Amino acid sequence: DTGVSQNPRHKITKRGQNVTFRCDPISEHNRLYWYRQTLGQGPEFLTYFQNEAQLEKSRLLSDRFSAERPKGSFSTLEIQRTEQGDSAMYLCASSRKLGQEETQYFGPGTRLLVL
Amino acid sequence: AQKITQTQPGMFVQEKEAVTLDCTYDTSDQSYGLFWYKQPSSGEMIFLIYQGSYDEQNATEGRYSLNFQKARKSANLVISASQLGDSAMYFCAMREGLSYTNAGKSTFGDGTTLTVKP
Numbered sequence: 001d002t003g004v005s006q007n008p009r010h011k012i013t014k015r016g017q018n019v020t021f022r023c024d025p026i027s028e029h030n031r032l033y034w035y036r037q038t039l040g041q042g043p044e045f046l047t048y049f050q051n052e053a054q055l056e057k058s059r060l061l062s063d064r065f066s067a068e069r070p071k072g073s074f075s076t077l078e079i080q081r082t083e084q085g086d087s088a089m090y091l092c093a094s095s096r097k098l099g100q101e102e103t104q105y106f107g108p109g110t111r112l113l114v115l
Numbered sequence: 116a117q118k119i120t121q122t123q124p125g126m127f128v129q130e131k132e133a134v135t136l137d138c139t140y141d142t143s144d145q146s147y148g149l150f151w152y153k154q155p156s157s158g159e160m161i162f163l164i165y166q167g168s169y170d171e172q173n174a175t176e177g178r179y180s181l182n183f184q185k186a187r188k189s190a191n192l193v194i195s196a197s198q199l200g201d202s203a204m205y206f207c208a209m210r211e212g213l214s215y216t217n218a219g220k221s222t223f224g225d226g227t228t229l230t231v232k233p
Contacts, residue, residue, distance in 0.1 A: 033220065033221075035221075040225070040226075041225055041226075042119070042206050042208070042223030042224050042225050042226055043160070043206075043221075043223050044223070045220040045221065045222070048220055056220065058220075089158055091160060093160075093221075102148070102210070103150065103162055103165055104150075104162070104221060105162060106152070106159060106160035106161075106162075107159070108157070108158060108159040109158045109159065109160075111158065
């Protein structure tokens with residue numbers, strides 16, 4: 001396993017700009033999750049893919065956010081017209097079901113700062 | 116209502132001693148999973164240990180063990196023989212409604228910052 005990778009690791013942008021993050025899951029993991037984590041808090045669920053299908057979206061995911069997972073491999077998370085409140089760590093996780101256990105393995109995250 | 120409660124914002128432990136990090140949870144599901152993750156200052160969430168709701172024995176992984184008390188809805192993490200490298204934020208998480216078709220998102224607590232003193 002090479003682990004979950006995320007790019008970029010850090011992103012600084014100006015308010016109103018669009019940003020896109022990429023997540024490459026562990027190979028053979030068919031499930032992929034996006035979370036957002038603000039300082040001093042635990043991660044909060046944003047959205048989830050099983051293969052290429054986006055099966056669940058949190059109410060936190062406003063219409064400025066869009067996520068895709070073409071071909072069921074890597075995923076992208078785009079934020080349009082960024083706001084200062086979007087500043088956070090964006091974490092990606094992937095998983096594969098083994099019996100009753102399904103552990104999510106996280107990537108290193110992308111830290112976004114909106115000025 | 117909070118689904119995952121970690122009541123200790125910060126904990127200190129002397130190197131080589133054991134420490135218990137508390138976690139209580141709230142769910143009406145019969146099938147669920149409980150997880151602990153470690154997050155060092157670098158930001159990456161590192162999986163430590165898993166406990167299934169139907170598991171009769173407490174989970175153990177090396178120096179980590181999970182004290183699972185189902186009736187009390189608690190899933191405390193015990194770290195034995197603490198090391199300086201254990202200093203980090205620790206998160207308890209729960210995934211509800213586990214089934215073959217339902218992957219289930221994880222709900223996280225707000226974490227406990229553990230500092231290991233030399």
